[in-house]
Amino acid sequence: MPARKLYFEAIRVGDELPALAKAPVDRVQLSRYAGASGDFNPVHVDEIYAKSVGMPSVYAPGMLVMGMLGQLISDWARGGQMRRYNVRFIKMVWPGDTVVCKGRVSNRHGTGGRYFVDIDLWAENQRGELVMKGSAQIQLFYSLEDENRQRSGQAPLVIEVPRESLAPPAPQSASSPAAPPGEGPTASDEDDEDADERRTGASSKKTAPREKPAAKTATLPSARKAKK
DSSP: OOOOOOOGGGOOTTOEEEEEEOOOOOHHHHHHHHHHHOOOOHHHHOHHHHHHTTOSSOOOOHHHHHHHHHHHHHHHSTTOEEEEEEEEEOSOOOTTOOOEEEEEEEEEEEETTEEEEEEEEEEEOTTSOEEEEEEEEEEEOSSHHHHHHHHTTOOOOOOOEEEEESSOOOOOOSSOOOOOTTOSOOHHHHHHHHHHHHHHSOOOOOOOOOOOOOOOOOOOOOOOOOOO
């Protein structure tokens, strides 16, 4: 029996992803991960070395926890395609720690027959401390009908879905805010200054000294994100 798929029409902003609780991290898992990933950094597998650099023991690579969050997404977004995935490492994960991965739908929108869902992600240890946070974007079929149409070579089902988000959009003002009372020159003040200049023949306005051009800074290209 094929696995049940997830469709865009069934998702609502604020939906919680089923939490994924992983087994406690142990040193055997760290060694296996090192062999699978090719990351043999001794701070993750060599207890003596880790203590020699000031760590209480070896600790889990951040990419291991990132993979756990990735599993949360893949288990939930059945039939979806991941379009973006990024994380930020917050706290170290040690042997014996239990990682619990969680997520929440924060945004949904669709246009031109393409439908997207944004997810806020985070992972906690057994003490409820945040160890990682991130986000992902998933593209989904709108419905079973939409999937059948596209798989048979027909045009997608086009339904315009305005962006819905947990966070309200920041207000945008049409004009710049006015200066507080008592601050900045007024029209009458400028007229008085102009009249004084005509009487005395001198200008009371000061010219700011010419500044040297700022030095340019180079920005390195951002590193490519690790693929799951």
